[in-house]
Amino acid sequence: MNVSTILIILLIGAFATYFSGDKLASKVALLFSLAALGCSIVLLNNYNAGENISVINSWINQPKISFALNGDGLGLAMVLLTAALTPIIIFSSFGNEYKNAKGFYALILFMAFAMVGTFLAADGLLYYIFWELALIPIYFIALIWGNGDAEERRKAVVKFFIYTLAGSLFMLTAFIYLYQKAGSFLIEDLYKVNLSACEQFWIFLAFFLAYAIKIPIIPFHTWQANVYQKAPTVGTMLLSGIMLKMGLYSVLRWQLPIAPLAAKEYMTIFIALGIAGVIYGSIVALRQKDLKKLLAYSSLAHVGLIAAGSYTLTLDGLRGSVMQMIAHGFVVVGLFFAAEVIFRRYETREIGEMGGIRTQSPKFTSMFLILVLASVALPSTFNFVGEFTVLYSLSQINIWFAILGGTTIILGAYYMLRMFQHVMLGETNSKTFADVTLNEGVSFAVIIAVLLFFGFYPKPITDLITPSLETILQVINKN
């Protein structure tokens, strides 16, 4: 059994879902996503047992492109994130009715397929293909099943697509250039290429453009809030929970090891950008009227910190950012789901129209509050572990980075609690608000359980990712 199994499961799942018809689609999709989760756990087991779960097949001879999937700890961690979040996301959508549900769920699985592929690909071009493929389903999900004014939505979604595509095409150019030097797209060959500082700089920049837009790092974030707002919540979850991790993951996997000189040279600038994102995102989030937009900006702030951690080029920074990626993935999915739960009852996302929910639905309030607290990295949640590690690594570079990056714990608390206060607290709302249903509760509970468990015991994840990260660091520091 190797890593391609999970890809196959997801792909077959996508087709099976499409052909199962609107009524069954959601269940079939859930089934396949759970199968993928199971598969990834089995793979994890095999990996831990020392089995080789990588695949390499030649695909195109000239230019030499291989179908190479590499299951190492880092990739597996991200795959697990995807495989775990996908069922949650699908399950969380059970409360909604979608027209043309078969297409909807098929696209979700297809997107999971592409994202898993991105995390596993060990060939530059294959990676790029998966990277781009992931864009298409989310585009349609946001376009067709999105909400809000149709014209606005179209604009936002097209902007998103073009913008992200723009970034990634430069990455493609960089890959082609690298291919000229390496004679192969295989990641290990790309790692070996010797590039001059100037070449590295441009390649680094090309990669950066792709990732900065995807992650997003300011000032390339302008697509984000609008798309998060306009997309259906499932889409937003996929985007924020998994897809933007693609960018962060790629920084670690591709950008840094391929252009280490540039990474070292311009480290401070990129860290600074990440941290600027933290502060900017937090401040903008403060005054958002739309719940999803607020969460979008909070996401901007968090990923800014993760990116900053990645660019420190230290084991701590890398490890912290990976953990933070996973933690953020879960928490942001939870938060967006909470927004969706409110939307299901109130039909609005305007914070101003909410309030006083707590009295009517204590369970929901508690769950939401835990997610809010996790998002502000309260110790004992997994987010804290990640954020602490990242901040620590930043402090090793320059204490000011840690201080400025650390403002997230103040500003984050400010906007999140403010939001919580206006959404949940206050005088009992005149509109009734039914407490969470069983389905909703299960989704929340799983997320919260994961966050708390790893908050106290992050060792499994640390042990899983550390060897790969060390390898990456070795490549970075080879010169």
Add this chain to the structure above:
Amino acid sequence: MNTLIAITGLGIFCLLFEILNLRKAIIPITILGLIGVLALNYCEFGTEQSYYNNMIAVSKFSTAFSSLFIVLTIFLVALSHNFYQNHPTKISDFVAIKVFLLAGAVAMVSFGNLAMFFLGIEILSIALYVLAASDRLNIKSNEAGMKYFLMGSFASGIILFGICLIYGAMGSFDISEIHESALSAELPIWFPIGMILMVVGMLFKVAAVPFHFWAPDVYEGSPALTTALMSTLAKVVAIATLFKLIASMNFISSLENQDLLHTFEVIVVIISIASMSVGNIMALRQVNVKRMLAFSGISHAGFMLMTLLTVSASAGVLLYYTAAYALAGIAAFSVILYVCRDQDNEDITNFHGLGKTNPLLAAVLTASLLSMAGIPIFSGFFAKLFLFNQTIQAGYIGLVIVAVINSIISVGYYFKLIIAMYSKEPNQERTGRPFLIYATAVVSIVLNIALGLFPSLVLDLLK
């Protein structure tokens, strides 16, 4: 050679069927015939042979491209059935003209003598003039035909002048002779001038900037099937011929001998950049789908022209690119034909809600547009990838960056159509599921994706 004969014979058969009153059988028989021709052509593949005093020189290049042309013609003929439903008396003419046009196209890529080339291009052009103007009661079609005719003849004149100057320099029309003497030191300047004039004439045919103005108008005015033909077959033929002209007559080395290579390459780069940029930018504001695809075609011409910079190595890439582009084009046009068959225009509004009324066709159109935009797994992506790879290898990284930027712009208008299909409400009932249109659309897009999954199949043909 056999291919050419067979095609011609098939064309004449078409005409005979009309006389024999077998109209219903024309399209199936022609398709079967073309499939036979394809098989015949396939048998010739790999043989390097010249026929009749090197009038026809069969090579891998010519057979590979001929196969592509034949495949495209099969699709176009298949689409004819529904398109000419209202013109039963003319169907044989239409089909025959298409088949003859194919003969011209095959002659253009397998010529061994400039006479064949010239006749080939004229057959192609005249057939296209006729097809463009074929909706005789429609003023737009008349206008399109007239515009195409005037400008096309003008371009033919220039090509002819170029041939004449080459003849003046070489004293021969035979390309192998020209190939040999192209490197001689004594070469008069007539040869490069003649070549340049021919290249300009061909640039007109591929609709490269600044010789592109005819394309949008003619594409828009022509009957949709003709537009499909022009934007797929004709464009592919033209670019392949241009490539062959430059490659087979040792033009590059000759220019190098005379220190003109650099300026020529600059020109190619400029035209390539101008074509992609103008094509893509102009397409942004179009509401007529055919017109939009015309501009898209212009930009793709710009991309394809990049192969001229690496003539010695990029035949395979060109074949791949053209195949990807043309297959996507066929798929797109079959949907357009379906959607706009009862409409008097091809505005984007006609496509509103296609995703709901005809999900399959909408998916096909989406896929073909994505392919043209260069989104992975569709062959359009690999085409661009190989092209960029080739071009970067030759050192034109700046050109590739411009091309990349253009790819980004192109998404803007391709997606306009996708959005119209999926996020707007349908404004008309669409009934009927014409089998041939569906089949063409699906088969061509499947071929496109298959090319994407197994690019080596085509890419390595010309190694």
Add this chain to the structure above:
Amino acid sequence: MIHIPDFAHATTVQVIFCFLAFITVITAFLTIFSRNPIHSAIYLVICFFSIAGHYLLLNSQFLAVVHIIVYSGAIMILFLFTIMLMNLNEQREVHRPRITRLGAIVSFCLILIVLITIFINSKPIVGEYDSTGEDFQSIKVLGKILLNEYMVPFEFASILLLVAMIGAVLLSKKEKLNK
């Protein structure tokens, strides 16, 4: 280099060439400038005849004859028919905007200057022109070449004409209107 005609010592051939060239160019211009299409057509015929004269001067009689037959005899008649069919003998052309004329003149001058300059700049053809003395342009030779070496293009030209014919028919055939 341009051979400046030395009128004092011009050979007959040179004089004839100059004369024919003059006629050709003038009639070509007149074709374009004539307001009446009929006149244009007639000037064009003259132009064709003068070109035929050039052919004769170059000693290709057969071609000259064919030229006259094809152009003056066929193509021009076609033109004339069309003109008459459309009743175009009076000036129907709307007044051309100045910009069009200016553009035409500019591009005419430009292309002329560019082409001429290039040819002038190029290496002059030095030395005597070959004269093998063999017959290379009699009807016999032409026929042999056309039907041996150029058999395929010759046949192919028939397809060209066939296409043109089908095309012309297609464009003008009226069809019964379907219900």
Add this chain to the structure above:
Amino acid sequence: MDTNLALILVLTPLLGFLVNVFFGKSLGKTVSGAIGTIAVAISFVVSLLLFNQITSTGKGIQVTLFDWIQISNLKINLGFLLDQLSVLWLLFVTGIGSLIHLYSISYMHDDENMHKFFAYLNLFVFFMITLVIGSNLLVLFIGWEGVGLCSYLLIGFWHKNQDYNDAAKKAFIMNRIGDLGLLIGMFIIGSMFSTLDYATLKTAIAGATNLNLPLLSLAALCLFIGACGKSAQIPLYTWLPDAMAGPTPVSALIHAATMVTAGIFMVTRLNFVFDLATDVQTVIAVIGAITSLVAATIGLVQNDIKKVLAYSTVSQLGLMFLALGFGAYEVAVFHVITHAFFKACLFLGSGSVIHGLHGEQDMRNMGGLRKAMPITFWTMLISSLAISGVPFFSGFFSKDEILLTAFHHSIPLYVVGSVASIMTAFYMFRLMFLTFFKEFRGTEEQKHHLHESGSLITIPLIILAILATFGGLISLPGSSWLNGYLAPLFTKVAGEEHHLGATEYTLMGVAVLGGLLGILIAYVKYFKQDNVPESDENITGLSRLLYDKYYVDEIYDAVFVKPINVLSKFFRDHVETVLSAAVFGLGKIASEIAFQGKKLQTGSIGLYLFVFVLGLCAIVSYIFLAQ
């Protein structure tokens, strides 16, 4: 065994929390209250056991559960350290905690969400225990943030009132500012010594040869910022008075007795760090003194009974920091303990009053409650005497020691501290007189319902009053049990200032006189002259300034909150738009070019051919004529 004890200690409150969260509603109010109380009481018993063990062995217990966070040069365990300091803290946390739980059963009985209240209280105790017994800074940080969270939850317990929610939010955020300082301090320490574990750290510092003292000072300063946040010192003190929005038991437990002392705990815990950072110690002392004075002045004129107590708390915390600044950790700890007793008692007493008056908190509407609520009155009187430094009550000893220490180090700070003490005496008795003496000034309805609170309320009061009276015994001048008990923790030899001489007795006398003076003034002003504080509008001049808390909240609002909000709006409305427009702009430009370009495509064949010819000319001439 130790591990199990420690786990029982920590987990029982957590269990109580979980039970109350999940089943509290169905269990009924009394049962859930009982569960909460018992959970804490069990912890208290365990604490006693541990105390017993520690005092007998004299050695701390180190418990390591598992690896928690791995950072390359820094391995962080989830582990506990049970030594003298932590057990001491445990005792009064769980002890007072149990009492307050008990008290709350009655106090909160009318609230529909009582089970939640107990859940939160239990959670608080859980986190507080974690904070205290954590074996390294990061475990402390769990508790540190956790108690902040519980404070947030409990301040905003009555969540329908957005003002309370604002107060809760404010508390959390201000704490977080401190937390950032704490984190940064941890980072510096971690990078300097590659450990955050107290024990290891201590040996590392002791064994270090080339210490980067400036950096260490910076770390200490950052840690102190953390302490400022948690222990409500200038500039981060404004949340504490607002935190009185929460139910009174919360104020007693969290915002007087336990949580706010966490800063002092942390500084004491890291005494070996602060000892090396003398500059920072000075800063601590100065800030402590100023805080104590500022808070006391504000407390002079407050009319809300809980606000008075709150400012009093801030002021007392300032005094503790004053002591910490001089390295007199044991003194500070001593005051923490006594303060915990009498302040808890005062708060609970005020709670009893408020309970009796159905939520009335304004002292202008009280008066004459002495007869109606005798137990409350007497217990509060005892505590007031204690806090005012009247001899032989616990506060006398602890406060006196602080002032003594201050006198030995810095006369100005001593003066400041003394003035604050005098003020303390004044406002406490102002409170007493206004509340319990004279005639009742409230409504008839309230008067009708006046009654002493039930036994669940009074018993804790009595116990605390006893403790407030005799608590001073643990560290009598000259023969301090506490100093001896805590001695293993400190590097410096403590108690050198404790030889009692003439100066000391003089100072003691001065302090006592000062306290009595304060009481006297209050007596004259509010008993003799029968003054009742004026209504809000009529307060003018200096009192206005004090009444409005020096406008610090307004200043913070204007300097920090407003600008950030304005900035946020600016970013949202302008920067975002501009950035977005910049991206859209490229598209717009392209679209505009397209629009202009369309005009070029005129449809005129002449133009097309003209461009054709021009292009031809350009190409040909470029290739052939360029040279």
Add this chain to the structure above:
Amino acid sequence: MGNILNQIGIENYIFLSVVLFCIGIFGVLYRRNAIIVFMSIEIMLNAVNLLFVAFSTYHQDAQGQVFVFFSMAVAAAEVAVGLAILVSIFRNIGSISIDNLKNLKG
């Protein structure tokens, strides 16, 4: 008989033919009457034919003249189709001015 080009020079033929060709181009650009435009194109083709014959003499090679036949065939075919289109336009709009053909634009 000798090569006639010895007396005239191939350059002169080239120039003549270029001039004629340019006149053809000029005519296409200058006139709006489609028929005249056709005629101008014929002039262009004839210019080239003339040059073919000249080059044929220059090389003493008949191929150039053979090519002229093809060129004539092409010219004839073009004219036939062109006039057919023209006629149908004339039937539809009653005019043969190419200025009227501006419906397709933008």
